[in-house]
Amino acid sequence: MNKHEISLLATLKTTDAFGDKYTADFPAPSTGGKQFALVKAAVTATSGLGATQVSGGDESHVGVLNEVALRLKLHTDLLGISTAAHSLVLLGTAGLDGLFHMPRHDGDQELLNTARAFVTDATPFQAQFVTLNLPATFIADLNTDIADFETALKAHKSGGGKKSVATTGIGKTIHDAGIALHVLNTVVPNTYANDPAKLAEWVIASHVEKHTPVPRPATLAKKAAAQAAKNKPATP
Numbered sequence: 001m002n003k004h005e006i007s008l009l010a011t012l013k014t015t016d017a018f019g020d021k022y023t024a025d026f027p028a029p030s031t032g033g034k035q036f037a038l039v040k041a042a043v044t045a046t047s048g049l050g051a052t053q054v055s056g057g058d059e060s061h062v063g064v065l066n067e068v069a070l071r072l073k074l075h076t077d078l079l080g081i082s083t084a085a086h087s088l089v090l091l092g093t094a095g096l097d098g099l100f101h102m103p104r105h106d107g108d109q110e111l112l113n114t115a116r117a118f119v120t121d122a123t124p125f126q127a128q129f130v131t132l133n134l135p136a137t138f139i140a141d142l143n144t145d146i147a148d149f150e151t152a153l154k155a156h157k158s159g160g161g162k163k164s165v166a167t168t169g170i171g172k173t174i175h176d177a178g179i180a181l182h183v184l185n186t187v188v189p190n191t192y193a194n195d196p197a198k199l200a201e202w203v204i205a206s207h208v209e210k211h212t213p214v215p216r217p218a219t220l221a222k223k224a225a226a227q228a229a230k231n232k233p234a235t236p
Helices: 003-021 031-090 108-130 138-191 196-205 217-231
Strands: none
Touching: 003 031, 003 138, 003 196, 031 108, 031 138, 108 138, 138 196
């Protein structure tokens, strides 16, 4: 969430608490009651979306770290096989010419395609590769590293997708709740036009900081007093 959304969410929570405290003054079917219900729903929804946003970000981050490590491991596998293949050619092994070239680019898909081609091409020559002290399980190990790399790529994309969806959801939820708050800033002052104490309480509860929320009691008190004076009925 950006700073504005954080500030607005803090206000929505205090607004929700105000609505709970004076729920009898804003029945559910009324305009005020409906707006307070929207604010409450937004607070609940944003909490869940926020958790998903963080979780998605963490999942994506872990996926990136795994992806980097596994990309290096897969590249090391291929380099070992490619080097061994060149040695076998020098030793006179037929049928290896033109095979086992390292990928020319750094793309993930090209790396995966090359790795799969190495598995296919190395299988008929497994015994010869082993004579150069490659592990007897080098083809199975390569298949495992291919699968692990693909899993890391999917985790990265999945986590990023979850974070993106949650971020969009948070933005829309808070925006819609902001409209409800705007309506309440009409309804509540009208409701408490003759109750300066509740009106002052509302001004503090509904105040939205322009940046990161920082309590400013003196400023809010002045604003509350001015609002109360504005809504006080004229003396006949």
